[in-house]
Amino acid sequence: MKHALDSAAELNVLLKLIDESYSRRSWHGPNLRGSLRGVSAKLALWRPGQGRKNIAEIALHAAYWKYVAWRRLVGEKRGSFPLAGSNWFERSAPYSEAQWKKDLALLEKMHATLRAAVAAISPEELTYRLNARSVTNAALIRGIALHDVYHAGQIQTLKRLARASG
16 A cells, blocks of 8 residues: 555656646756747648648647546546547638637646646545546546647647748
8 A cells, every 4th residue: 555645745746747748847848838839820730741630739639638637537527628529629721820829728728727636636546547447547647748748749840840841
């Protein structure tokens, strides 16, 4: 059995991981929010090829999975994500700066909601599972942080490819 102090320390580390992967300075380079800084609506729509995702779609995908992680942590039922659909949300022209800002605000809101849920759980809840086949809450939190870093790297690559393509 895990000691309560170990669980409290783990929760603290997980909160730092959530913060660093999304918005706090870290050694590995841009986090998710940092990778989106300065991206215009035009750049957000650029695709490296037919059938490939663009930056706007990746940002909304990240927002959706933050919502899923939050929902699992708090026991909320499906169906309350602000956009219709799940996982991937197509974005194509026409696409305004206002729409891009709205999509970024949704990502920010989903992150804040998830961050608050993680901060509110007890250290003992880190070992809870949604059901017998699911991962622990701790693994879910680590996974969503790693998801942010993974997509931050994709966004950085897409920005470089778009700028190189003229």
